[in-house]
Amino acid sequence: MRSATLTSKTWRHLKKQLTADCRCELCMGSLDEQHRVFLCSSCHRELPNPPPSCSQCSEPLLFIEQYGRNQRCKKCQLQPPDYDYSHYRFLFQPPIDLWIRAAKDKHQEHWLTRLSMLMLESPPPALSSVDGLVYVPSHWWTRLKRGYNPAAVLARRISQQTQTPIYHQALTKSWSRDQRHLGVRERRQNLSQTLRAGKAQFHGEHLLIIDDVMTTGSTAAAAARILKQRGAGIVGVWALARTPPRGFLRHNAR
Template sequence: MLTNPAAALAQADAITFIPSTRRKLFSRGFNITEIMARRLAKTLGVPLIDNALYKTSGHDQRGLSARQRQRNLSNSLQPGQLQLKGKHIVIIEDVITTGATANAAARVLKQQGAAIVGIWALARTPPPEWDNNP
């Protein structure tokens, strides 16, 4: 666990977020990860990149197994038109369940040249084995 998370985040060159599909953005009217990323970027004085990733397809991840999530994400996250060579980028995510979305996003940013990609999430879904504990 980080002792000073704000200082660690302030070392990043930029902050970005997991995008919503257009359909989900239209139905909700907002993207919670974008709201969180904008607030963090403003508070810490770190640039926000709002077009680093695009979600082109894919279905809702809720209820899918880890393998199904990987398949669902195949090619659904696409890179923006950015050069990230040598940059330290932090991706903001709301909830990490299996890590499939975060891993796919990090892979895309690395393909764009990012040297370091960190994932910051508000929450993590407990693994299934935790359900067996009283």
């Protein structure tokens, strides 16, 4: 009798799991053939896709007509960052921000697999000429607490799907404060003290830094500077999400 109860409980649980995998994560509607990425077509269309952005720092451009597509913002024209281009899949807005937080703060690593699938739907145009992927490592203590480095998980998934090698030894990191609560200047200072060159030596390669969230771009710039000092020829950035500047959200809310 007891085993019969357990069996029916297990069956109910299994059935729930199997059904959940065939349903849209947001509206619980059924998934169509084209959208096997955990979202139905209509929820997929509603995701915070990127607006026209600067081709180098990828900051959303408020007045695209001033710059034209694939143009650089004034900041990049006057003082370009150390990376040559950047590309991101989404704005860091709901529901993407909630899923990234679940992966980073709630040990829900499976979100990174799902989100890497969405990244691969829209890769950087230069992907075919990339020689290798790089990610900013996390300090061993952070990795121990979380169990994984989100950027490294994304890089591994992208590497598997695109057959692009990863340079695991390109960068190293010592202890740093959580970047999320720091201002631009503090971030730069914090990073210059913590990010270092790893063992890899480059000879003009085209490297692509994989990142989960690009905020000010200072992490990517510090990493690109180090990689170029170690011999990299071109360094690009491919982020899952980018934090939009405050002015951009106000402008778009009007």
